[in-house]
Amino acid sequence: MYMRSQDYQDVNDYVMAHAGEFSKVPSPFNIAEYEWFLSEVKTSLLLMDWIHEKPENEICLKFGIGEGDIHSTVDIAEWIMHVTSQLARLLDLKGAKEAAELEKRIRYGAAPELMDLLDIRSVGRVRSRKLYEAGFKSTADLAGASPEQVAALVGPKIAERIFKQIGRREAVPEPPAIEPLEKGSPEGQRTISDY
Numbered sequence: 001m002y003m004r005s006q007d008y009q010d011v012n013d014y015v016m017a018h019a020g021e022f023s024k025v026p027s028p029f030n031i032a033e034y035e036w037f038l039s040e041v042k043t044s045l046l047l048m049d050w051i052h053e054k055p056e057n058e059i060c061l062k063f064g065i066g067e068g069d070i071h072s073t074v075d076i077a078e079w080i081m082h083v084t085s086q087l088a089r090l091l092d093l094k095g096a097k098e099a100a101e102l103e104k105r106i107r108y109g110a111a112p113e114l115m116d117l118l119d120i121r122s123v124g125r126v127r128s129r130k131l132y133e134a135g136f137k138s139t140a141d142l143a144g145a146s147p148e149q150v151a152a153l154v155g156p157k158i159a160e161r162i163f164k165q166i167g168r169r170e171a172v173p174e175p176p177a178i179e180p181l182e183k184g185s186p187e188g189q190r191t192i193s194d195y
Helices: 007-017 031-051 056-063 067-090 096-108 125-133 139-143 147-154 156-165
Strands: none
Touching (some): 031 067, 031 096
8 A cells, every 4th residue: 555644654653663573674764665665564554453343434544545445455465365374274384274364354354253253144244243242252152042132133134044054944033113103293203294
């Protein structure tokens, strides 16, 4: 990602604070090489925000990009991690399991504790976080849940899909319909047509 003038201070501060974690930090006096390095660090910071579940609009504002830029960066990073994890697995390298987990985290933009829930189709990072925060931390937890509990969190259609995938074939009841208030009723707000 290109560096904006307002990025230099923050990205450079990050580099200085984490200098020991980089394999090589180019000399700031080699302007072209250092500029390229800072732009790579900026891209890495975006990906770190992504896998730590920062909202997309927050990432867009912080990095001065659009949602499409986030997704194209994520797609490229996921592809690179996929190749890395496959090579590590084929060569039986240490860290192959961690590389595969990072690939999945990049794909979904989620923290490690959500990985089990993300194996369920139709459950992305937002729904998995909702389920996790409600106490459903795994597919086993969902298997013991009532359909109404899950439907209240993700809606009846998604809840039904979730239950089918975890081996429960039961209908999820639709939530009761809310009756509209009568025109001009004291409980409801008046509209222009009431006058």
